Amino acid sequence: MSESKNHPTSTEVGAHTAGELVHADRFPDPGVPEHKPRLTDTDPKAAKRSERIITILFVLSALGTLGTLVAYFAVRPDGTTEGVRLSTVLLGVAMAVSLLGIGVAAIHWAKTLMSNHEYIDERHPTPSSPEVREVAVVALQQGVEDAGLARRGVLKGAAVGALALFPLTVAVPLISSVGNDWNVGKFRHTLWKKGVRLATDPDGRPLKASDLTVGSIAHIIPDVPAEERETEEWITEKAKAIVLLVRLNPEDIRSEQREGASYEGIVAYSKVCTHVGCPVALYEQQTHHLLCPCHQSTFDIADGAKVVFGPARRPLPQLPITVDDEGYLVAEDDFSEPIGPSFWERLK
Missing domain, CATH: 2.102.10.10 (Rieske [2Fe-2S] iron-sulphur domain)
Structure with a gap:
């Protein structure tokens, strides 16, 4: 049975599809959606309020780390079920405050103060040319400026302090247990x-x-x-x-x-x-x-x-x-x- 002249063959369909792929550049580039500024981008008071909230969260994290150390040294298990339970609860709550403070502060910082502009980064063969590298460095510098690290000294200090103190919640118990009795006999x-x-x-x-x-x-x-x-x-x-x-x-x-x-x-x-x-x-x-x-x-x-x-x-x-x-x-x-x-x- 002969094929109808009104319908293309599978070969013709394949060739037509390939042609569309080859000439895909004919389709218009949708571009980047219009940027919608946040409240903290337009209202300095809102930005300052977010900065205070983030700083408080980092300070709470640092207090949680210190609370973990206090709980570890001051509330030692006394051999009773109640003592073990109290020590475990205090350690868990203090460590949770330390971790959650860092996590929530980082999320709030990213959502309210860090740059949320969308950028198009074209792919290029590696290695990049010196000009592209120079542009990348400028983009990184711009990102640092958008994050406000330079002009938000208190926030930066709170973040560094919380991150620097948190490892103590794990390091101190490990170090203090070095002299424990490991006699498996x-x-x-x-x-x-x-x-x-x-x-x-x-x-x-x-x-x-x-x-x-x-x-x-x-x-x-x-x-x-x-x-x-x-x-x-x-x-x-x-x-x-x-x-x-x-x-x-x-x-x-x-x-x-x-x-x-x-x-x-x-x-x-x-x-x-x-x-x-x-x-x-x-x-x-x-x-x-x-x-x-x-x-x-x-x-x-x-x-x-x-x-x-x-x-x-x-x-x-x-x-x-x-x-x-x-x-x-x-x-x-x-x-x-x-x-x-x-x-x-x-x-x-």
């Missing part, structure tokens, strides 16, 4: 030892085997005297010793890390994930799986807490348990191996 041992009773977290109530039914779980800490729980070291030691206790049917237990480490189907495993140390506390009753909420590492507590999914590479350490003469659950020893993530001095 402390992870080899916890508060658990032979005869220490298992107590519920956080009320510290000793737990009997009869208190648990099949399928029930309990969050466990060592039963220590009340006065010890008030010491500064208690939070650190408690964090290493936290345990999840689960009662299974004895016949469901396929393996343990130590022979006889459970008691009548009750098993106890460290809650500190062996990946990066997050608390493992999500229990799935039907599969006997423990899930770490941070990175989804999954452990089978019916099979020695072996890893069945996720980035963890080691089972959760098991706490060997039994009961004392009064029927209370007690530890027979410390964990079967060091708790938490692997470290360079770990033997296994």
Whole structure:
């Protein structure tokens, strides 16, 4: 079937399109939109008001940095939950003021005082000619003049001061921690030892085997005297010793890390994930799986807490348990191996 003379062929359409591209310079250049001046461009009082606002924001940032240092040195965590919470909140609020002051001031400066003229910068082969470089230098100088750096000394001083002080919020804590104790061997041992009773977290109530039914779980800490729980070291030691206790049917237990480490189907495993140390506390009753909420590492507590999914590479350490003469659950020893993530001095 022959093509109609009234319709162009695909080749003709392609050639026509190519011709349009070649002669695209025939279309008029829309140019730069008309510049609309801001209030600060036409009203000196508005410009001065914006300058004061920006200066105040930079000063607030500097005060926030100083507040961070005060909070870091004056409100140290005292080992209690309330003390840690207060220190964290003060540090966070002060650092937020420091960062937000710089950020909001920079945005407000750019929107109200810096030049907002639009310019066309034609592309040229590199390197640029000396004439173009000279024009670029002039443009940069003009930009500096438009930003008002030379005639706004107070604002410039506030900005430099805020930016110069802010790194102290990070540098001072890092420098002051150089002398901290980095003895990772402390992870080899916890508060658990032979005869220490298992107590519920956080009320510290000793737990009997009869208190648990099949399928029930309990969050466990060592039963220590009340006065010890008030010491500064208690939070650190408690964090290493936290345990999840689960009662299974004895016949469901396929393996343990130590022979006889459970008691009548009750098993106890460290809650500190062996990946990066997050608390493992999500229990799935039907599969006997423990899930770490941070990175989804999954452990089978019916099979020695072996890893069945996720980035963890080691089972959760098991706490060997039994009961004392009064029927209370007690530890027979410390964990079967060091708790938490692997470290360079770990033997296994």
